Structure formats: structure tokens, C-alpha cells
Amino acid sequence: xxxxxxxxxxxxxxxxxxxxxxxxxxxxxxxxxxxxxxxxxxxxxxxxxxxxxxxxxxxxxxxxxxxxxxxxxxxxxxxxxxxxxxxxxxxxxxxxxxxxxxxxxxxxxxx
Ligand SMILES: [Zn+2]
Numbered sequence: 646x647x648x649x650x651x652x653x654x655x656x657x658x659x660x661x662x663x664x665x666x667x668x669x670x671x672x673x674x675x676x677x678x679x680x681x682x683x684x685x686x687x688x689x690x691x692x693x694x695x696x697x698x699x700x701x702x703x704x705x706x707x708x709x710x711x712x713x714x715x716x717x718x719x720x721x722x723x724x725x726x727x728x729x730x731x732x733x734x735x736x737x738x739x740x741x742x743x744x745x746x747x748x749x750x751x752x753x754x755x756x
Contacts, residue, residue: 647697648697648698648699649690649691649693649696649697649699652690652699653686653687653690653691655729656683656686656687656690656718657683657687658725658729659721659722659725659726659729660675660679660682660683660686660721660725661673661674661675662724662725662728662729663679663720663721663724663725664676664679666724667724682714682717682718682721685710685714686714686718689709689710692709693709694707695707
């Protein structure tokens with residue numbers, strides 16, 4: 646899975662958590678508004694000019710989201726970010742694992 650694919654997957658899952666709590670959607674379904682937001686976010690990631698070298702969107706110097714969409718996605722991330730580990734423990738573990746790999750790589754290189 647590439648970095649972009651991974652982030653697309655995470656955004657979608659964050660929206661699922663958010664939509665279920667805030668808009669009363671069924672599990673694994675998004676309401677109309679959240680579907681639009683998801684489509685937009687997926688497209689932005691696909692067209693990210695940094696490709697698989699992209700930094701976290703939060704730290705990215707290019708603000709490619711329209712202000713309205715940006716505000717909405719920030720709200721979703723603020724809510725779902727800390728809850729991801731609870732709803733999707735496998736993804737949380739994967740995330741940790743990635744960090745761990747990076748760390749290992751850095752220490753090996755430093756030798
Ligand atoms: Zn929704």
C-alpha cells in the first residue's frame with residue numbers, strides 16, 4: 646500500500662466514525678454530505694503534488710483544500726483522530742508499526 650492509498654483509507658474510516666456519531670448514519674455508510682467530503686478528500690490525495698513523499702496534510706505547505714472543505718475535514722479529524730485506535734485497532738497498530746520501521750531505518754543509517 647502506498648502512502649497515498651494509506652491516507653485515503655484513513656480519511657474514509659475517519660469519516661465513517663464521524664458520520665455515524667454526528668449524522669446518525671448506519672455503520673459503514675456515509676450520509677450525502679460526508680460522501681461529498683470523502684470524494685473531495687480522495688481526489689485531493691490523488692492529485693497531491695508531493696505524491697508518496699507527501700508530508701502529513703497538517704504540516705503540508707500547500708493548502709490544496711477549499712476553505713469550506715478544509716474546515717469540515719479538520720472537524721472530522723479533530724473528532725475521529727483520537728478515536729481511531731478504539732474503533733480500528735488494526736489500523737492503529739499498523740500506524741505504530743510504520744513509525745517503528747522508520748525509527749529502525751534511521752538508526753541503521755546513522756551507524
Ligand atoms: Zn455524515
